[in-house]
Structures are given as structure tokens and as C-alpha cells.
Amino acid sequence: MEEREMRxxxxxxxxxxxxxxxxxDAFYGYPITPQTxxxxxxxxxxxxxxxxxxxxxxxxxxSAINMVYGGASTGHRVMTSSSSPxxxxxxxxxxxxxxxxxxxxxxxVSRGGPGLGTIQPSQADYFQTVKGGGHGDYKLLTLAPxxxxxxADFISLGFDLAFKYRNPxxxxxxxxxGQMMEKIYLPTPRPRMTEYPDWATNGTxxxxxxxxxxxxxxxxxxHELVNIRLQKKYREMEKNEVxxxxxxxxxxxxxxVAFGIIARIAQKxxxxxxxxGHKIGLFRPITLYPFPYDQIRELADNxxxxxxxxxxxxxxxxxEDIRLAVEGRKPVGxxxxxxxMVPTPEEIENALYEYFxxx
Amino acid sequence: MAKIRGAVTVDNxxxxxxxxxxxxxxxxVLGMSTAVNSKGYHYAYMANPDACIGxxxxxxxxxxxxxxxxxxxxxx
Amino acid sequence: MEVNDIIKPENLVYQKSRLMAEKQFNFCPGCGHxxxxxxxxxxxxxxxxxxxVIGISPxxxxxxxxxxxxxxxxxxxxxxxxxxxxxIKRVQPDKFVFTYQGDGDLAAIGTGETMHACNRGENIVIxxxxxxxxxxxxxxxxxxxxxxxxxTTCPRxxxxxxxxxxxxxxxxxxxxxxxxxVTRHSVHTPANVRKLxxxxxxxxxxxxxxKGTSIVEVVSxxxxxxxxxxxxxNDWMVENMFKKYPLGDMKVDGKLVMDMNAPR
Numbered sequence: 074m075e076e077r078e079m080r081x082x083x084x085x086x087x088x089x090x091x092x093x094x095x096x097x098d099a100f101y102g103y104p105i106t107p108q109t110x111x112x113x114x115x116x117x118x119x120x121x122x123x124x125x126x127x128x129x130x131x132x133x134x135x136s137a138i139n140m141v142y143g144g145a146s147t148g149h150r151v152m153t154s155s156s157s158p159x160x161x162x163x164x165x166x167x168x169x170x171x172x173x174x175x176x177x178x179x180x181x182v183s184r185g186g187p188g189l190g191t192i193q194p195s196q197a198d199y200f201q202t203v204k205g206g207g208h209g210d211y212k213l214l215t216l217a218p219x220x221x222x223x224x225a226d227f228i229s230l231g232f233d234l235a236f237k238y239r240n241p242x243x244x245x246x247x248x249x250x251g252q253m254m255e256k257i258y259l260p261t262p263r264p265r266m267t268e269y270p271d272w273a274t275n276g277t278x279x280x281x282x283x284x285x286x287x288x289x290x291x292x293x294x295x296h297e298l299v300n301i302r303l304q305k306k307y308r309e310m311e312k313n314e315v316x317x318x319x320x321x322x323x324x325x326x327x328x329x330v331a332f333g334i335i336a337r338i339a340q341k342x343x344x345x346x347x348x349x350g351h352k353i354g355l356f357r358p359i360t361l362y363p364f365p366y367d368q369i370r371e372l373a374d375n376x377x378x379x380x381x382x383x384x385x386x387x388x389x390x391x392x393e394d395i396r397l398a399v400e401g402r403k404p405v406g407x408x409x410x411x412x413x414m415v416p417t418p419e420e421i422e423n424a425l426y427e428y429f430x431x432x
Numbered sequence: 433m434a435k436i437r438g439a440v441t442v443d444n445x446x447x448x449x450x451x452x453x454x455x456x457x458x459x460x461v462l463g464m465s466t467a468v469n470s471k472g473y474h475y476a477y478m479a480n481p482d483a484c485i486g487x488x489x490x491x492x493x494x495x496x497x498x499x500x501x502x503x504x505x506x507x508x
Numbered sequence: 509m510e511v512n513d514i515i516k517p518e519n520l521v522y523q524k525s526r527l528m529a530e531k532q533f534n535f536c537p538g539c540g541h542x543x544x545x546x547x548x549x550x551x552x553x554x555x556x557x558x559x560x561v562i563g564i565s566p567x568x569x570x571x572x573x574x575x576x577x578x579x580x581x582x583x584x585x586x587x588x589x590x591x592x593x594x595x596i597k598r599v600q601p602d603k604f605v606f607t608y609q610g611d612g613d614l615a616a617i618g619t620g621e622t623m624h625a626c627n628r629g630e631n632i633v634i635x636x637x638x639x640x641x642x643x644x645x646x647x648x649x650x651x652x653x654x655x656x657x658x659x660t661t662c663p664r665x666x667x668x669x670x671x672x673x674x675x676x677x678x679x680x681x682x683x684x685x686x687x688x689x690v691t692r693h694s695v696h697t698p699a700n701v702r703k704l705x706x707x708x709x710x711x712x713x714x715x716x717x718x719k720g721t722s723i724v725e726v727v728s729x730x731x732x733x734x735x736x737x738x739x740x741x742n743d744w745m746v747e748n749m750f751k752k753y754p755l756g757d758m759k760v761d762g763k764l765v766m767d768m769n770a771p772r
Binding site: 098099101127129131132133135136137139140141142143144145146147149151165166169173274275276277278279283284285286287288289 | 564
């Protein structure tokens with residue numbers, strides 16, 4: 074691996090630095106805890122002076138997502154970041170971006186809800202993100218980092234996937250990842266785009282047919298075709314883009330399923346359990362959409378595996394997808410903390426013992 | 433001495449019969465047909481063609497842009 | 509001389525712009541929208557900027573704007589056109605970007621986005637069609653609906669005590685430093701259409717010269733919503749709308765030229 078600069082960085086700042094290095098063309102955002110440092114870093118480091126990228130504080134998240142829509146329509150790499158209530162405000166805009174088949178990068182540094190909630194981390198935006206969030210039949214390709222390194226690496230990956238499928242990519246992070254500091258290898262910088270896709274509305278060149286971008290179609294016969302085309306795209310994503318990590322699942326009797334910050338904590342729980350002689354493994358989905366149904370089902374089919382436990386910072390949202398994957402073959406337990414509370418490794422460990430009656 | 437003569441064409445199918453051109457014409461050139469187009473609109477036509485001076489006011493005021501205007505200088 | 513002798517290509521002095529697409533306008537017969545849409549195309553054609561222009565269509569009667577032009581157009585969500593324009597302009601500063609918005613789009617749901625794009629002085633052109641009603645959705649009250657005017661959501665006439673006052677928004681926007689040009693026109697007579705065309709040209713030139721935001725308001729009719737013939741609607745507009753929304757320049761080249769003490 075070539076020499077990459079190593080730096081101790083806070084998650085939010087890593088997002089910003091990675092965005093500059095990914096050749097982002099614009100960041101349009103609005104302050105909201107716990108992710109405000111993303112825009113502050115971009116302004117402080119003068120991203121515009123570094124690469125010419127536009128950085129603009131909009132007057133609201135509604136405005137910001139519509140600026141993203143505008144920038145995306147020109148075929149540029151455009152992004153925003155926000156946190157749960159702000160993402161809710163963006164729902165209409167996100168639906169429009171998906172409906173108009175435009176690429177963009179979205180980041181949700183989730184906090185406890187519902188409503189104004191709290192500023193501590195949460196994973197209760199899983200449904201909102203993975204099932205679409207805004208109105209209509211669409212999906213967000215969702216990446217769930219569980220380290221500051223992944224947070225940084227997923228920026229250029231997120232852009233590339235967005236352009237590959239002409240669909241928004243969402244990085245579903247949480248307040249813990251946004252605020253924690255870790256050593257990371259900074260992504261190698263790549264230049265901003267100089268050529269733009271054929272579908273972009275950025276002024277019609279002489280001799281070429283003009284383009285237009287819309288998500289409106291009043292003829293249901295035509296709009297059904299649009300939706301069918303979108304669905305084809307999502308089937309492609311499901312075939313090609315599933316990402317996950319399995320830690321010590323080869324000999325595991327019980328499997329914890331967790332993503333994001335909880336996956337990090339659960340790794341410690343497994344360590345503690347294994348020290349006591351219990352064979353516990355961790356299945357970590359990295360893409361929440363497309364969800365690794367097949368891989369979890371395979372584990373469920375394995376006669377050695379006795380059960381699964383979903384551990385989430387919510388009342389249980391990902392567990393529904395786990396149950397779909399397991400399809401009743403094995404029991405699926407749940408442990409969660411709510412309202413911004415984060416469990417200790419021991420709490421998770423004990424919850425596992427309790428649910429599966431392990432002495 | 434030269435005289436200005438004008439004439440207009442109306443795209444009958446695209447005319448929506450709003451009559452604004454009829455009211456706008458200072459020379460009372462235009463009228464509305466008794467016939468209707470395929471959408472059921474009466475369309476504008478030159479009822480009084482000799483009076484037209486090709487001032488383009490009707491073309492400008494037409495919301496649908498269905499009027500084209502021609503003008504020629506005629507030596508008397 | 510016969511009519512057929514006059515109607516020859518070499519005698520052509522006026523026709524609609526070649527930047528108009530084949531699709532027929534969905535506007536009602538006699539609606540001012542049609543004139544404005546065509547006039548914008550004429551200005552763009554005459555300035556030779558058709559390869560560098562991006563229009564933004566709103567939600568409202570002009571939602572299908574993208575079907576009517578032969579240049580690039582993007583559809584925006586209701587009220588968001590000024591944010592979409594900002595998003596486009598910031599990554600493509602050398603393109604000409606204009607929004608086309610109705611009274612609900614610009615002055616109700618889009619008030620925040622409009623105000624802040626103007627406050628930032630985005631180098632865009634905002635075309636604002638003010639006909640005091642929501643046409644597309646069937647004739648409901650708009651922020652600019654006059655006191656006492658009847659619409660489907662104020663069937664006994666707009667009662668300012670419960671429904672608020674007619675919002676004269678352009679003079680408010682004119683006071684923002686980022687705005688360089690604010691002007692109000694109409695399209696009910698050829699003379700006024702010609703004035704509008706000059707104003708639109710000025711607006712696009714301001715964008716070329718990076719002078720900030722230009723707002724061109726057009727007070728227009730809605731004969732369907734108002735329940736009148738096109739001619740009657742124009743007459744009613746002159747009688748009533750112009751009182752509250754008088755025509756003329758409000759700000760030119762960054763300087764307020766309207767009477768700040770006049771009742772609004």
C-alpha cells in the first residue's frame with residue numbers, strides 16, 4: 074500500500090477532509106448537532122481555496138437538499154450532511170433526487186429521536202433510510218461505517234456508487250462516530266470532475282439535443298415504466314453491492330448482528346464472551362440497503378448456529394430485516410438502548426446470555 | 433409614395449380562441465371563425481385583410497404564439 | 509396586392525421563437541403565462557445564450573415548462589426553485605440560470621428559499637408570475653390574492669382578519685442588498701410585452717455582468733380562476749391588481765427607485 078498520510082481525526086472532520094480529497098464539487102448544508110463540524114471544517118480549511126469546490130451554508134435543510142438536487146442535475150459531485158430531524162426535512166428532496174435519477178451523497182449523523190430528541194447517538198433512522206424515507210418506491214444505497222476510517226473511505230465510494238446507479242447514496246453514521254477521534258489513513262486525493270454525464274442539464278452543446286430533468290409524469294402508463302426502471306436498478310444494486318463483515322462466525326454458536334458504533338462495542342462483548350469459553354460471533358452489515366439477506370440466511374441454515382441477536386440503538390428496526398433473512402429457521406433475540414443511551418460491552422454480553430439462557 | 437401592407441397567418445389547430453388578438457388589433461383586421469378546430473376552439477383569421485399593416489401586435493400578444501406576421505412595402 | 513403575395517418568407521417580420529418546442533402550452537386560452545414563456549425564449553435567442561442557459565420550472569401551471577423550450581430545464585419541488593438555482597449556479601457559475609415561479613411557489617412555500625437566494629445575491633434571474641391565485645390546483649387563495657377577492661378557499665372573499673393581507677413581496681425583496689434589479693410588468697398589451705422583453709434582457713445582462721439577483725415580476729391574469737373571459741380578466745387586472753401591484757421599476761442597478769413612502 075502506498076504511503077498515506079495518517080492523522081488523528083474526529084469523525085465529522087474526517088468526513089469533510091475526505092470530501093475534499095474525493096473531488097467533491099459542492100457541499101450544501103445546515104448546522105445541526107452532532108454533525109456541524111463537517112461544514113465548519115470545510116469553511117475553516119477553506120475547501121474552496123483548496124479545490125474550488127463550493128461550500129454554502131443554506132438557510133435550512135429543505136433549502137440545502139434542493140441545492141443538492143440542483144447541483145446533482147448538472148452531473149457534478151454534490152453532497153450534504155445532516156442529522157435525524159434535518160434528514161426528515163430533506164425527505165421530499167431526497168425522493169425527488171431518486172425519482173429524477175440523480176447521483177448525490179447524503180450523510181446522516183444520527184441522533185436520538187423522535188422529534189427534537191437528543192444529541193446523543195442513535196440508530197433509529199434505520200427504517201427512514203433503508204426503506205426509502207421519503208414518499209414513493211425508491212431506495213437509498215446505504216453504507217454503515219463503524220469506524221472513522223470507514224467513514225472517510227466511504228465518501229469517494231459513496232459518490233462512485235451514486236454515479237454508477239444514478240441514485241443517492243446515504244452514509245448512515247451516528248453521533249458517536251461523528252464525534253469520536255481515531256487514527257486514520259487519509260484517502261488519496263483525486264481531482265474534481267472535468268467531464269459530465271450525457272444526461273446532465275448543464276447547458277446544451279451545439280448540435281446536441283437538449284436535456285431536461287423531472288420526476289413528474291402525469292401519464293400513469295409512462296410513470297409505471299419509470300418505476301419499473303427504478304426497480305430494475307435496485308435489483309442490480311442487490312445483486313452487486315452487498316457488503317458485510319463476519320467476525321469469528323466460523324465456529325460461533327450464537328451470532329450478534331450489529332452495525333455502526335454498536336458493532337465496535339459488540340466486538341468487545343465477543344472478546345469477553347470468548348474469554349469465558351462461549352463461542353459468539355459478530356455479523357456486521359456494511360450495506361444496510363442492499364441488506365445481506367443471503368449471507369445471514371446461510372448462517373441460519375448452518376446447524377451449528379443456535380440463534381441470532383440484533384443489537385441496535387433503537388427499539389428494534391434492523392431486526393425486521395434479520396427476521397426476513399432468517400425466515401423462522403432460528404430464534405432472533407433483541408437488545409437495544411433508546412433515547413441516545415449507548416450500552417457497554419458487558420450489557421450486550423449479559424443480554425445475550427439472558428436471552429439464550431446461557432450460564 | 434409607398435404603402436405598408438401586412439398579412440398574418442394563424443395556426444388554426446393551435447389557436448385556443450382567446451380573442452386577445454382580435455381586441456388588440458388597432459385596425460380591426462381579425463375576427464373569429466365560425467368553424468372550430470379539432471379541440472373545439474374557434475380560431476382567429478383575417479376578416480378584414482386589406483386593413484392589415486403588419487404591425488406585429490397580434491403576434492406579440494398571442495399567448496400561444498400561433499400568429500406569424502408578414503409585411504411588405506408596396507410602391508403606389 | 510393579394511394576401512398571398514404578402515405571405516412570403518422574405519416578408520416575414522414576426523413569428524414565435526425557434527427555441528419553442530413543438531408541444532402545445534397547457535395554459536388556458538388567454539393566459540398571460542404563454543406570453544411570458546415566449547418572451548423569455550425570444551430574449552434567450554436574441555442574446556445567443558441558448559447553449560448556456562438552464563431554466564428551472566416550478567410547481568404550478570408552468571410545471572411543464574421543460575416541455576416548451578428547446579434548451580435545458582430542470583423541474584424543482586414546489587417553492588424550491590431558488591435553492592435549486594443556487595445549487596446549479598454555484599457549480600456552474602458561467603451558465604445563465606433562471607427560475608420561473610408563480611405566486612404560491614415564490615411567495616408561500618418558497619418564501620424562505622426566495623428570500624435567502626436574494627439575500628445571498630445569487631447571480632440568477634427570477635421570473636415571478638403574480639396572478640393572485642393558485643391556478644393549477646383549481647383556483648385557491650394565494651399570498652397575493654387581493655382583499656375581498658373570491659377563490660375556492662375564500663369563497664366569500666379574502667378576509668384579511670383571518671387570512672392575512674395580500675403579500676406585496678417584491679418591494680420587500682428589493683430592499684435586500686444582494687438584489688440589483690426589481691421590476692414589475694404585465695403582458696396585456698403589446699406595449700407592455702415589449703417593456704417586459706427589455707426588462708428580461710436587462711435581467712440576463714445583469715447575470716452576465718455578475719451584478720446579483722434580478723427579479724422580474726409579471727402581474728398576469730387567470731381568466732379560468734377568476735371566472736372571466738381573457739379580455740374581461742385583463743380589464744379586471746388593470747382595474748384591481750395594478751392598484752395593489754403597480755407596474756414599474758423598484759430597483760435598478762442596485763439602487764431603490766420606488767417611492768418608499770407609497771402605501772403598500
